[in-house]
Amino acid sequence: xxxxxxxxxxxxxxxxxxxxxxxxxxxxxxxxxxxxxxxxxxxxxxxxxxxxxxxxxxxxxxxxxxxxxxxxxxxxxxxxxxxxxxxxxxxx
Numbered sequence: 001x002x003x004x005x006x007x008x009x010x011x012x013x014x015x016x017x018x019x020x021x022x023x024x025x026x027x028x029x030x031x032x033x034x035x036x037x038x039x040x041x042x043x044x045x046x047x048x049x050x051x052x053x054x055x056x057x058x059x060x061x062x063x064x065x066x067x068x069x070x071x072x073x074x075x076x077x078x079x080x081x082x083x084x085x086x087x088x089x090x091x092x
Contacts, residue, residue, distance in 0.1 A: 003088065003089075008085050008089065010059075011059070011081070011082045013054060014061075015060075015082070017054075019041065019043060019047075019051055020054065020055055023037060023052070023055065023061075023072075024055070024061070024074070027061065027072050027073055028074055031071050031072065031073040032071065033066075033069050033071050034052065034069055034070045034071070034072065035069055037072070052070070052072060058078065058082070061073070061075060061078070062074070062075040
């Protein structure tokens with residue numbers, strides 16, 4: 001089995017934190033501004049930025065800059081990729 005474990009680690013790291021799972025749940029309904037995420041989460045701006053960087057690097061979340069704010073949404077292709085990774089990892 002030829003797998004790039006580095007890419008797998010990025011995806012699973014994105015999914016292994018309680019705050020990141022809460023963020024994913026909030027953005028699954030559609031694009032949301034970082035300012036609105038920050039208002040709904042009990043975390044600092046720097047902590048939100050840290051979580052969003054990990055989610056975007058994993059490919060599960062997409063980011064779009066609009067002035068000083070960034071808007072985030074789920075990446076359908078990134079979510080499909082994460083599902084495929086898990087299926088491939090646990091396949092016998």
